[in-house]
Amino acid sequence: MDADAMNDKQDQEKVQDEEPCALPSDKFVLKCPKGTRDYDPFQMAIREGVFKTITSCFKRHGAVSISTPVFELKETLMGKYGEDQKLIYDLADQGGEALSLRYDLTVPFARYIAMNKIKSIKRFHIDRVYRRDQPRMTLGRYREFYQCDFDIAGEYDPMIPDAECVRIVYEVLSQLQLGEFVIKVNHRRLLNGIFAACKVPPEKFRTICSSVDKLDKMEWEKVKKEMVEEKGLAEDIAVKIGEYVKLSGKEVVSQLESNSVLLAEKDAVDGLEDMKLFLHYCESFGILDKVSFDLSLVRGLDYYTGIIFEAVLTGNLAAGETVGSIAGGGRYDELVGMFHPKGTAVPCVGMSIGIERIFSIIEGRAKKGEVRTVETEVVVASGQKSFLEDRMKICTLLWDAGIKTEFFHKDNPKLLTQFQYCEKEAVPLIVIIGEEEKKSGGVKLRDVETRQEVFVAVADLVGEVKMRLGKKSP
Numbered sequence: 102m103d104a105d106a107m108n109d110k111q112d113q114e115k116v117q118d119e120e121p122c123a124l125p126s127d128k129f130v131l132k133c134p135k136g137t138r139d140y141d142p143f144q145m146a147i148r149e150g151v152f153k154t155i156t157s158c159f160k161r162h163g164a165v166s167i168s169t170p171v172f173e174l175k176e177t178l179m180g181k182y183g184e185d186q187k188l189i190y191d192l193a194d195q196g197g198e199a200l201s202l203r204y205d206l207t208v209p210f211a212r213y214i215a216m217n218k219i220k221s222i223k224r225f226h227i228d229r230v231y232r233r234d235q236p237r238m239t240l241g242r243y244r245e246f247y248q249c250d251f252d253i254a255g256e257y258d259p260m261i262p263d264a265e266c267v268r269i270v271y272e273v274l275s276q277l278q279l280g281e282f283v284i285k286v287n288h289r290r291l292l293n294g295i296f297a298a299c300k301v302p303p304e305k306f307r308t309i310c311s312s313v314d315k316l317d318k319m320e321w322e323k324v325k326k327e328m329v330e331e332k333g334l335a336e337d338i339a340v341k342i343g344e345y346v347k348l349s350g351k352e353v354v355s356q357l358e359s360n361s362v363l364l365a366e367k368d369a370v371d372g373l374e375d376m377k378l379f380l381h382y383c384e385s386f387g388i389l390d391k392v393s394f395d396l397s398l399v400r401g402l403d404y405y406t407g408i409i410f411e412a413v414l415t416g417n418l419a420a421g422e423t424v425g426s427i428a429g430g431g432r433y434d435e436l437v438g439m440f441h442p443k444g445t446a447v448p449c450v451g452m453s454i455g456i457e458r459i460f461s462i463i464e465g466r467a468k469k470g471e472v473r474t475v476e477t478e479v480v481v482a483s484g485q486k487s488f489l490e491d492r493m494k495i496c497t498l499l500w501d502a503g504i505k506t507e508f509f510h511k512d513n514p515k516l517l518t519q520f521q522y523c524e525k526e527a528v529p530l531i532v533i534i535g536e537e538e539k540k541s542g543g544v545k546l547r548d549v550e551t552r553q554e555v556f557v558a559v560a561d562l563v564g565e566v567k568m569r570l571g572k573k574s575p
Contacts, residue, residue: 136236136244142474147464150472151277152227155249155454158272159225162265164251167224169209171231175199181208181436183403184311188232202231206250207404207451208436214254214447215440221255221447240425241458252451254437260375263408263432264382266452270412270428271388273454279427279462280416284391285349287398288376289405289431291357294369295396298362299341301334307403308332313346314399317413317426321347349395354380372407379408400431407432408450414462427455473527478505478570480523481532484516491534495544495562499532502563504570523549530569532562 133139140148178189178201190202203209206226214222227249236243251269253262267284274282292313296306312328321343328334328342348356354377363369376394383389400409409431430452438446479499481492492508499506507528509519516533523531533545533554543558546565557565 134244136234136238138238138243143467143469143472144460144464146472146474147467148460151456151459151463152249154276155273155456156225156227158269158276159249159251161272162223162251162269164223164225167210167213167226168228169203169206169213169226171229172200172202173209173212175201177212177440178204178208181404181439183307185232188234190231190233204232205230206248206453207252207433210250210252210451211404211433211436211449212440214437214449215445219254219447223251223253225249225251239461241455241461243457246457249454249456250451251453252449254447254449256448260379260382260408263450264379264386266430266450267383267392267410268386268388270410270430270452270454271386271391274412274428277459277463279459280414282391282412282414282416282427283393284388284410284412284428285393285395285398286376286379286408286410287395288372288408290368290407291372291376292396292399294363294366294372295342295345297366298360298369299338299345301338301342305332305334309334309342310399313342313397316346316397316399346397349393349397351394353394353396375407400429404433404436405431406434410452425455425458427458429453429455475507475526475528476505477507477526477528479507479530479532479566480519480528481506481508481534482514482516482519483534485535486513488534488539491539495532495534495559498559498563499566502567504563504566520549530566532566 172192175189175191176199179186182189182204185204189204192200192202206228210224210226213219227247229245230248231245234242234244251266253266267286270284292310293306296309297303301309309328309332312324312332315324315327325336325339325343328339329336354373357363357369357373380389380392380394383392398409398411400411410429411426412428413426430450432448432450434448435446437449438444441447481495481499483492489512496506496508509522520531522528527549529549531547531549533547535545538544538556541556542560543556544562545554546557546562546569547554548569
């Protein structure tokens, strides 16, 4: 599922008006393409740590991993993303198939299920996606970025997989220690019932949904103006919608249950029953205090059919930190059927972590001295000449034992330089080989933190190193 908030209209218009930039023939500008970036070792160490936390959570809930191509047939992606369809990157026609870069991981997943005739699967997928968006790099909005998706496909009892997906959002955000957060929830069928009760013409449901979806970035009066002046909705109908979408919190269920006009709409009744069951399961999962029933939540993608949810940070953030959506998802029961030759539906629900926004927050808070960029456990060193081959042999011994080991690629490196490297990179152990140690059939093993050294026979080195690193010997 897509975890980024929908882009505002102004940004989309900028993207449409943007023309390709031709480089002068006599000058080459060395830079990353707009909306992309490089990552240095410090940044990659942070990213790998976050990915490890997320992957561990997904696996803890029994998910398997899949991979799909970075580009799809253009027709696979068309008609799935509402107004954001204009942000899809089309590849140049080279006389073959019409292709586009994937916009998210959900539509390719639905295509994968239909193509392989899968009836049930719990899967996760972490990979790059592409959008011709107007970049806001400081807020974690890029044209090339990662999504971390978890989805449950198959026939199950109502609201059980939906509640587990929200539980996973809770676990990931709690483990990443980003600060206080809330998970807003709503239901697409309930929204449809509200629109019907307000007398919104059915053909305007989607476009009015798109307007309501902007309430996280625009005040209500501006959203109402867009509905009336740009989308042709009667003002009295827009006012009625406003009365509903301003509702949020623990009292929403009781407020809606007492609304006889709304309860005349089947979609509203069914959606409300789902929400009551969903909130009950959230209580069983111990996350109800983090969940807020919010009728202004829409999520603009066309394929949602049931529960929708979105997580936002609510705590005090440092200057420059984003407060936008950092996770989101929902139920999409009809998407697979769009690809199946017989239209066979496979119910699905899933979530996505807004990983780039999370990276922006963690990277801004992290200090370089606190993040290890290498995982080296041992450096094999020498302060004397002609010990290169001896260092290589000891490295080989440790590598074969699964110990992360380095040595300097010089015949006669300075011992002080090797010590300083270990202190800078927080390498815990140094193996020192010299003339005296070689004659005795052993090495010195130095603890970098305490600077204490002990003699260890080469035959006992692997066991001693593993014991000090807290590793189990095979």
